[in-house]
Amino acid sequence: MNEPAWSWLPLTLVIVSTLTLLISQRWRWSIIAFAIQYIGMFWMISWEWPIGLAAVKLVTGWMAGAVLAISQPGTALAETGFTRISGGGFKLITAALTWVMAFAIAPSLQTLFPAASAYLMGAIILIGMGLLQLGMSHQPLRVILGLFTVLSGFELLYAAVDRSVLVAGLISGVNLGLALVGAFLLVNPEPEETL
Amino acid sequence: MSTVTFWIFVPFGVSILLVLFNRFIRITRWIAAGVTLGLALAAAFVNFDELVLLGGRAYELSTSFSVLGRQLVLNSNDRFFLVLVYGLGAFWFLGAPAAGTHRLFAPLGLAIIAILVASLAVEPFLYAAPLVELAVLVSIPMLVAPGRPAGQGVLRYLIFMTLGMPFILLGGWALNAIEINPANDTLLLEAMLLLGLGLAFWLAILPFYTWLPLLSGESQPYNAAFLFSLLPTVVFFLMLNFLDAFAFLRNSPVFFQGLQLAGTIMVATAGIWAAFQRDLTRLFGYAVIQETGFALLAISLHSETGLALFAAGLVPRLIGFGLFALSLSVMQSRNVSLRFEDEGLAFWQVPIASLASLVAIFSISGLPLLAGFPVRQPLLEELGAGSIAVAIWALIGSAGMMYGGLRYLSALFRREPTTGQPGEGWYQIALLSAGVVMLFVAGVFPTPMISMMLNVLSGFANLF
Structure with a gap:
């Protein structure tokens, strides 16, 4: 399949945003990176889907980001297991390994998924970086962001093979539900009372 | 209407x-x-x-x-x-x-x-995956009590269940692609791999079951047990739907061998861990893993008998989990420790809940005269007819769970008796006693229960 023009640009957005999500200790940067990640994803899906349908992904992602942003406490991303420099360095190395893996296996995936190479690289990087995030953190916000990243990668793969409006709608519902669950886990509501 | x-x-x-x-x-x-x-x-x-x-x-x-x-x-x-x-x-x-x-x-x-x-x-039922995921998301506030932080078990549960959805959706796509191109063996293998992984995540099949003992320890046992009984039941029925709809899947020996291997490892490992457990909530988690393993083993028999045994096992599983979880919740509500070393005291504080949890453990481990036995015994017999090694490992798993129950029994009677009123309320006593009676009745007179449960298989016309 032919590579769309400027295909490296959304791929770069995905790489930079997922790396920021993995390393950042500040929630504002993470939410901005999360929003940029969805721009990259929307850009890529627009190669396969009509713009209107692809925009559903962008709107859903941004809404989820907004829900998480308004419900996070200031310490939601604070890590206890890593020091700042060594932890960041370790994460950077593992992220680099994920990029290498994505560049290596994306061409062979083209036999299964009829999509451009940059598109498949983006999907694999999202899945890989999301799994790294899930494997390295115990914080609810990081876990939720990691799940969103994995699901974004999967949505890219699935969009290449299926254009069902119902599935798109249900997955958007799942994304919004995940954001609400994230908000619930972060807000930690008031203690139990019975009437 | x-x-x-x-x-x-x-x-x-x-x-x-x-x-x-x-x-x-x-x-x-x-x-x-x-x-x-x-x-x-x-x-x-x-x-x-x-x-x-x-x-x-x-x-x-x-x-x-x-x-x-x-x-x-x-x-x-x-x-x-x-x-x-x-x-x-x-x-x-x-x-x-x-x-x-x-x-x-x-x-x-x-x-x-x-x-x-x-x-x-x-x-088409392939659209079930996002709906199951929605149910999982709705269950999170149920597992994390208001005002409490989420523990590792809940987060792992969320992660594993969410990861299952993409695999099922992609597996569904691959299955549809095979119908168009049935000669493509690579696609067939991929479909089975994707579906297998998706089901492994959803059913907490080895190695994705680490969240089960954690979750049963950190959430209220009753809430967790509700999910442990409902979610696997529905996912098993989804799996039977897949098998019913796709002939190449139900005719694939590899798929059923995979189920048998996973089921055997789950039953054996859960039984072995349960034998050395010193915490009732974690013992409950291992009981759930073992029950899922036995359900997989029943389906892996690839026969009408196996399917009947799977369906018949649903009721003992439900009553066993319900009684076990209710007992644990009653003990927790009375601030009774659920660790074995404190159980001597627990028995004299909440005697009925303690005995009810013991009966539930023995029923789950397949002790004769209790509800688990009429299903477990023929299942082991059928497994032995196919592979004696699988039957022996399943027996080891059951024995491990029973040993865990015996250790609990020994812990219960470690203290000298004291006199006093039972700590349970009348409604709790009524429900716990009813649960114990139901386990005995279903164990002594299993036929009506089994014949009734066979009706749930009426929707699967193509199976076996």
Whole structure:
């Protein structure tokens, strides 16, 4: 399949945003990176889907980001297991390994998924970086962001093979539900009372 | 009027109302119990193919409902499944006052049941994956009590269940692609791999079961057990749907060998860990893993008998989990430690709950005269006929669980007896005693239970 023009640009957005999500200790940067990640994803899906349908992904992602942003406490991303420099360095190395893996296996995936190479690289990087995030953190916000990243990668793969409006709608519902669950886990509501 | 409206939209609507009024905890529990019991009875007695007489007028029940070009279908074949699922809901909601569940349990539990029924009703059923994921998301506030932080078990549960959805969706796509191109062996292998991974995540099959003992330890046992009994039941039925719909899948020996291997490892490892467990909540987690393993082993037999044993095992599993979880919740509500070293004291504080949990453990491990035995014994016999090694490992797993029960029994009677009133309330005593009696009755007279449960398989016309 032919590579769309400027295909490296959304791929770069995905790489930079997922790396920021993995390393950042500040929630504002993470939410901005999360929003940029969805721009990259929307850009890529627009190669396969009509713009209107692809925009559903962008709107859903941004809404989820907004829900998480308004419900996070200031310490939601604070890590206890890593020091700042060594932890960041370790994460950077593992992220680099994920990029290498994505560049290596994306061409062979083209036999299964009829999509451009940059598109498949983006999907694999999202899945890989999301799994790294899930494997390295115990914080609810990081876990939720990691799940969103994995699901974004999967949505890219699935969009290449299926254009069902119902599935798109249900997955958007799942994304919004995940954001609400994230908000619930972060807000930690008031203690139990019975009437 | 549509069956979909009655058995999906009505309970879902009621659950939304109950969420809005969740602070009236006693009322919401009884309404949820009443609605589920009513729907279970209606499914048992209303024939979907005939006119329904209501207030002197006859109404026709339509069995499908269209959403965005897809169908939700609940027809006569689904009646016994509806009885099972809504009966299961009524069973748990009726026990909620005794277990002292938090205010979101009944409203969200009802919503979960409605969503999971929708996941089995949607056609094509490949669209079930996002619905199951929605049910998982709804279950999170039920597992994390208001005002408490989420533990590792809940986060792992969320991660593993969410990772299952993409695999099922992609597996579904691959299955559809195979129907167009049946000669493509690579695609067949990929479809089985993707579906296998998706089901492994959803059913907490080895190695994705680490969250089970964690979750049973950190959430309220009763809430966790509700999910442990409901989610696997629905996912098993989804799996049977896959097998029923795709001939190449049900004719694939590799798929059933995989099920058998996973089931054997789960039964054996859960039994071995249970034998050395010193915490009742974690023992409960291992009991859940073992029950899932035995269900996989029954399906892996790839025969009518195996399927019948799977269906027959649903009731002992439900009663066993319910009784075990209720006992643990009663003990927790009385601030009784659930660690073995403190159980000597526990027995004299909450004697009925302690004994009920013991009976539940022995039933789950397949002790004769209890509900688990009439299903476990023929299952081991069938497994032995196929592979003696598998039967021996399954027996080791059962023995490990039983040994865990015996260690608990020894811990219970470690202290000198003291006199005093039982710590349980009358409703708790009534439910715990009823659970124990039901396990004995189902163990001594298993035939009616087994023949009734075989009806849930009526929807799978192509299986075996």
